[in-house]
Amino acid sequence: MKLSGGVEWALHCCVVLTAASRPVPATRLAELHQVSSTYLAKQLQSLSRAGLIRSAQGKSGGYTLTRPAGEITVLDVVEAIEGTGPAFVCTEVRQRGPLACPPEACTAPCGIARTMYAAEQAWRDKLREVSIADLARGVDADYEGEVLGQVGGWLAAERS
Amino acid sequence: MKLSGGVEWALHCCVVLTAASRPVPATRLAELHQVSSTYLAKQLQSLSRAGLIRSAQGKSGGYTLTRPAGEITVLDVVEAIEGTGPAFVCTEVRQRGPLACPPEACTAPCGIARTMYAAEQAWRDKLREVSIADLARGVDADYEGEVLGQVGGWLAAERS
């Protein structure tokens, strides 16, 4: 089990967008994090399709959060990138082979699937507890400083 | 995020081995589940390397559980197949780019990593709560019958 590396980038981007007052182009976000701008664009597209960020085209275009950061959970971002499907897919092994259970007796998921789903639910619940605003506060708490403020300034500067 | 399909097979195999009194070859497990025997063998090798099952070679060889089923957790099986590494890998984005944080200020994981790790911990905790014996009991409870007993009989029969 392994999740896409783009999740980390997407989360960082959302936190950074917290400190922005104007739309931020994908290029700017990429050089701030020193990552491939073209690939980051792909992740931002996923966020846009999920409705978490809004894109503006044209000369002073870029991305903006659609909602207050307090109303965007980490789970929202993760699901936007990774998809909402379950990590464990039950192939109904019990209905196959010489001792196959009849389909009419398999209305409820089997014990194995129930266990896996419960674990995933716990995972999602944990991610739902934390919002992007919480992460932003965490950055300021960790560095007891103006890191986020610096980011805001850096984003405002170097503009044409 | 998606986990290997072999996890399901491995869990089913462990449950089945609960009902076996003698070593069960990979071929037999494969035809019971109607899956590729050669690929299933690979998963069983992983379980063997993890020390969950023991392999016996020769004419009446096969696989056996090394411990009582109550002492094997679902997490053990999942980690044997998927590996023990974390699903979220932090690439320390904060140390890169024009506003990079100095390495000496990055001793603790960042807030994003902490959140992801906490969620994974919750996931693992849930999987650790359930043992193979619990799953076996669940099968009997779901079908209030002798499904596991039938499996045991089927494994005993057809032997040379």
Add this chain to the structure above:
DNA sequence: ATTACTCGGACAACTATTGTCCGAGTCAAG
């Protein structure tokens, strides 16, 4: 009207997973 800058989806390269094969080793039987 022009121009330059933005996003968006279509197009390759690469890595990890899935699937297959044959040889080494071992136990049971004759």
Add this chain to the structure above:
DNA sequence: CTTGACTCGGACAATAGTTGTCCGAGTAAT
């Protein structure tokens, strides 16, 4: 003790998913 057949184990391809790249469509400012 010899034979034989059956077992696992690791090395070898095929496939699918992820990572990374490119260029065209559209838009806002000039």
